[in-house]
Amino acid sequence: MSKKVRLRFAPSPTGGLHLGGVRTVLYNYLFARQHHGDFILRIEDTDQSRYVPGAEEYILDCLAWCGLNPDESPLHPGAYGPYRQSQRKAEGLYLQYAQQLVQQGHAYYAFDTPEELEEMRTHYKTAENPSPQYNHVLRTKMKNSLSLPAEDVQRLLDAGTPHVIRIKVMPGEEIHFTDLIRGDVTFSTNGVDDKVLLKADGMPTYHLAVVVDDHLMEITHAFRGEEWLPSAPVHILLWRHLFGEDKMPRWAHLPLILKPDGNGKLSKRDGDRLGFPVFAMNWKDPNTGEMTKGFREMGFLPESFLNMLAMLGWNDGSGQELFTIEELIQKFSLERVHKGGAKFDFEKAKWFNHEWIKRLPVTHYQGQVQSYFQAAGIDTAKPGAPRLDSVLELVKDRCHLLTEFVQQSGFFFQAPDPATIDLSPVRPKWNEAKQQFFIELLNQLPFIKTWDAPTLEKEFKEMAAAAAIKPGDLLLPLRLMLVGGKFGPGVFDIAALLGPQETIHRIRQVLGLLRA
RNA sequence: GCCGCGUUGGUCAAUCGGUUAAGACGCCUCCCUUUCACGGAGGAAUGAGGGGUUCGAUUCCCCUACGCGGUACCA
Structure with a gap:
């Protein structure tokens, strides 16, 4: 009978948790789980001169966010304590x-x-x-x-x-x-x-x-x-x-995780310099007060963060790149870990996140997105507003980071200020016929019995045909009225979620401006 | 300097002696879409150099070059 497999991650609590550290944790965790063993967190705080208050708690928080919780740690001691070297020294x-x-x-x-x-x-x-x-x-x-x-x-x-x-x-x-x-x-x-x-x-x-x-x-x-x-x-x-x-x-x-440009270990400074996170979560240095952005706050899902890290130095040889943690536990093998270091590629990291945003149910990350809306001062729960989950579902294909939901769908909850909408794309081609069309549209909209995207599109196109205007010439104006910019999902999907009242309101607002 | 570890496209990388050297990200072109994306179809782009071993080397060995790491009463 062989011994039970036991692995440990032993960071020193001196600052933010580097993505290389998280990958080490991940490999530890995967291996431990795969072998039905234990994963232990041991704090290596033997250098008193480098002690940073809060760093240990921060590490625990990062692991919790990632879902890589240790079986034994200073917080949940097992039979092998204490789990801080300073305490072990005291003994x-x-x-x-x-x-x-x-x-x-x-x-x-x-x-x-x-x-x-x-x-x-x-x-x-x-x-x-x-x-x-x-x-x-x-x-x-x-x-x-x-x-x-x-x-x-x-x-x-x-x-x-x-x-x-x-x-x-x-x-x-x-x-x-x-x-x-x-x-x-x-x-x-x-x-x-x-x-x-x-x-x-x-x-x-x-x-x-x-x-x-x-x-x-x-x-x-x-x-x-x-x-x-x-x-x-x-x-x-x-x-x-x-x-x-x-x-x-x-x-x-x-192997080491290297900086994207040049050579050498990826450091916090590289992240600052190149504009991407290096730490798992926001880290505020208690001594300098300096705040360093983390992957979590930058809008990463733990699923993609881990998936991305796992692939930085390991692959299963099949070409598969998207793995759940369960699949990783099952398939991970040290034999397939690279010997050479890998340069960190933030673009690829964002691709992973995009993939996970698409494949996970929006309810899974709705809470976090909600907090971004809140931070932007947008109330997603005000009466008459579309359901947040429906909105997220509609725009998730175009978001690489969770934070992007705000720019991509903020207009659903906060009508664009008509005065600030850039109407220049439609203004030169604006004419009386179009003006009349939208006036007529305003009249007809209240009578639409089924307020959904297909019906709206059908009605809209029939009206356009009746007015002898190409629908294409009317779509961009409509988009600008509803969205306030040249972006977003299909206009009729937007109108459907916005509801009759808000749709009519927005069209009316901008139409007044176009006449002038 | 010394010691150790590395080296396949711009990046992540497959290949475990015989392939037109996969795939992905990014980039470019086209299609779809009367927005932007998503999606689809294509394209450009790779074995550091030199010696061996072998019928045959990206793959095995040696040398060189280059890179990285270490060389603390730091981890």
Whole structure:
């Protein structure tokens, strides 16, 4: 009987949730669900200097919006708590393992101050080696329990001298592991430095924490961004010394999401610069007060957001691009995840959203659209107004973003101001015959027995024929009267939803202007 | 610099040694629509370079180039 599959997403609460982070969550979630396992959220708040209030709650909110709710989290603890590393540190979880490593001879105390480290780096920096590492050769020249006499070390320790614990990496060894996406990856320990495991403030670094916590939480599979690949050997060494390499979770290093122009990781700045969101939801930096737009507020459906992210680095090989979350759970496979990074394409993202707007029932997103109307000061519920769902149904084909419903259908609820309508497209060709036609139309409209689009169209065309005017010459004026612009669904569909009273009212208003 | 990982159209990408190298987004043309879209039909556009291996390489191997990531008491 194999162990239950358990995966974790371990963000540090330092700001908005990046779309790459959401994709990592998604892949975690899909894999966990597919294997009937657990998906865990663990907060990596080991850097107190980067603590941002509200960030953790924000991450939870983003996951909730996406529907990627963890089975265990700080809010819903399971049997493996606590789920914040700061709390785990308070329980002394990390210190004991760090000390165990020192006792085993796999780690050591280092007393170098930040200034001394800085000095070392500038001192040993050369053209060939711009970033000297605290490693097996340099550690002999530094202040640590390997270079200092035992008595000195004990004295420093007794005096409470600030110190860190570093891993002791032995040179000349090949470390390799099998990445679930990349296959065999090999490193030489010669290039691995003596990473700090436990900081002077007693907090573990990511390196120690991720290993200890993954073990204690019985994580079986660990997905993370490709930027972590270079530190994998440190984690493997730690696993070997602490818990046994065979107990280590299977690693998968996900490809990066790149900026659309040029190269490099997609950053919040790229979004600002190019005009698209990078965070899942609006994020307001509590320190600067700066607000960064999110996909949700930009008018994205969680269904399309996830679908789009899933396809950024993965496909099922069939050419299918539209997937429900259930289909993704069923079909997702790490073997089909790309190795190379993918440039983010906002146009394609909007296409996904458009597809989902079309395929989902409008009632599914009516609430959110309603809030956009509200924000625009448009009351969709005033007496006599068309039903919002009918309106949305009619215009959804032309909306890529939920926010576009306002521009596309606002006129249903708020009559265009006749004074501001641009009548120039019809004015030059306006004549007495047309004027008469609309006067006659106004007279006939109240007598239409069945107020629906087909009937209206039939009546309208019959009248046009009787007046010997091409219907085409009358449609644009009618559209301008009802809509206020050259856009929107079929005019008769619009009139049908508007109802007789409002239709007549709008025609009359503008007709008066055209006569002048 | 060093280490690691990558590299099929503008972008996302299929192909797991033999194909006219799919499909999608975007772009262009046409049709539909007496608005704008949707939809439909077409079109332009791709294997970084060089060596091997092989009857045959986009596919396997090596080198080069390029890109990215890492090289913190940040994650």
